[in-house]
Amino acid sequence: MGTIHDARMKLRGELEAPAWARRFGSGWISGVLGLVLGLGGFLLVLSLLAPGWFSLPELHSLHDNPWFRFGLHAILITAFFLSTVSLALRPGKILGTCGVALAVLAAVLGGSQTTAVVNGKAPMFLGLDFFVLRILFTGFLFIPLERIFSQRDDQSIFRSEWREDLFYFLVSSLLVQVLTFLTFIPAKSLLVITPLTDLRAWVAQLPFVVQFVAIMILTDIVQYWLHRAFHRIPFLWRFHAVHHSARSMDWMAGARMHFLEILALRSTTVIPMYVLGFSAPAMNTYIFVVYLYSTFVHANLSWRFPVVEKFLVTPRFHHWHHGIEREAIDVNFAIHFPLLDRIFGTYFLPKDKWPQGYGIDGHPVPLGYIPQLKYPFQKPKS
Numbered sequence: 001m002g003t004i005h006d007a008r009m010k011l012r013g014e015l016e017a018p019a020w021a022r023r024f025g026s027g028w029i030s031g032v033l034g035l036v037l038g039l040g041g042f043l044l045v046l047s048l049l050a051p052g053w054f055s056l057p058e059l060h061s062l063h064d065n066p067w068f069r070f071g072l073h074a075i076l077i078t079a080f081f082l083s084t085v086s087l088a089l090r091p092g093k094i095l096g097t098c099g100v101a102l103a104v105l106a107a108v109l110g111g112s113q114t115t116a117v118v119n120g121k122a123p124m125f126l127g128l129d130f131f132v133l134r135i136l137f138t139g140f141l142f143i144p145l146e147r148i149f150s151q152r153d154d155q156s157i158f159r160s161e162w163r164e165d166l167f168y169f170l171v172s173s174l175l176v177q178v179l180t181f182l183t184f185i186p187a188k189s190l191l192v193i194t195p196l197t198d199l200r201a202w203v204a205q206l207p208f209v210v211q212f213v214a215i216m217i218l219t220d221i222v223q224y225w226l227h228r229a230f231h232r233i234p235f236l237w238r239f240h241a242v243h244h245s246a247r248s249m250d251w252m253a254g255a256r257m258h259f260l261e262i263l264a265l266r267s268t269t270v271i272p273m274y275v276l277g278f279s280a281p282a283m284n285t286y287i288f289v290v291y292l293y294s295t296f297v298h299a300n301l302s303w304r305f306p307v308v309e310k311f312l313v314t315p316r317f318h319h320w321h322h323g324i325e326r327e328a329i330d331v332n333f334a335i336h337f338p339l340l341d342r343i344f345g346t347y348f349l350p351k352d353k354w355p356q357g358y359g360i361d362g363h364p365v366p367l368g369y370i371p372q373l374k375y376p377f378q379k380p381k382s
């Protein structure tokens with residue numbers, strides 16, 4: 001046990017290495033990329049070995065796609081190659097060793113040619129492949145942008161509390177089946193009891209763009225008031241405080257959300273989409289866009305959009321929602337349209353300024369997934 005603990009601490013020390021030990025040529029970039037790709041490839045192989053247990057059914061069709069197999073092959077080869085480069089360049093060998101070991105292990109288990117050895121279906125599957133693809137896609141999209149256009153230059157990828165936020169990503173991806181099932185219960189129940197057949201038929205035939213914009217407006221109105229309630233009602237605030245406990249803003253920070261808040265937020269926002277009968281392509285596109293959008297507004301991005309900022313929520317707008325300053329309390333609830341905050345008197349965007357820091361004054365929320373899961377149900381400390 002001692003050796004595993006030591007290796008884990010060594011690995012964490014390497015990932016969180018100071019800036020001078022991460023510079024180009026130090027073997028850090030190749031080591032981290034090698035490790036991430038090695039781990040991603042290994043987990044994808046596991047999902048191929050037991051798809052009924054570890055794979056999202058929507059992704060099953062990918063398994064027979066030659067491009068998916070080619071991509072997995074490329075991931076494993078690149079992981080092996082980059083980890084070897086890191087081993088050659090870096091005095092500390094833990095990153096390179098782990099990357100090589102994971103790539104080799106994935107290859108031994110079948111690599112890109114892996115076929116299912118467990119064919120049965122689990123009573124409830126875990127979205128392991130969904131987690132890998134989600135992290136690779138979002139990470140490769142936002143990390144380079146955050147490196148080039150960072151709002152806080154001194155903030156590294158593996159900043160404080162990165163493990164906690166990554167764990168939130170993991171849980172919400174693995175439990176995607178449960179989350180989706182629970183999310184649609186209220187909307188489906190309402191659909192049955194609302195006699196809006198003609199309205200739904202009319203909505204469904206509207207042009208795609210019109211439907212998409214309508215969904216954005218309707219969901220933003222619903223989520224504005226829900227978000228405001230989460231701030232103003234003390235019992236609800238204890239759930240939402242978990243999201244606000246993040247002290248660093250980046251592409252991972254938005255994932256930090258109490259499980260019950262995710263359910264409340266998603267199940268309420270899908271109601272207008274579902275009950276009013278928007279078409280599946282419009283709804284699915286919106287779900288994908290809102291995922292990218294909410295990641296974007298939390299990201300460590302210094303981009304200024306002087307004109308756009310007036311009409312659409314930008315990182316600076318949502319960063320002020322998370323600001324530690326007194327003026328930042330209970331402002332900027334909208335997720336898409338700042339106009340809602342202007343109308344309802346909660347708009348706050350000082351010219352050219354960013355918050356000094358993030359989180360809640362006094363930092364009352366404990367650290368870690370389980371303590372944060374229990375936090376709303378514990379007696380508030382006076």
Ligand SMILES: [Zn+2]
Nearest residue numbers: 227231240321
């Ligand atoms: Zn909030």
Ligand SMILES: [Zn+2]
Nearest residue numbers: 243254298322
């Ligand atoms: Zn947020």
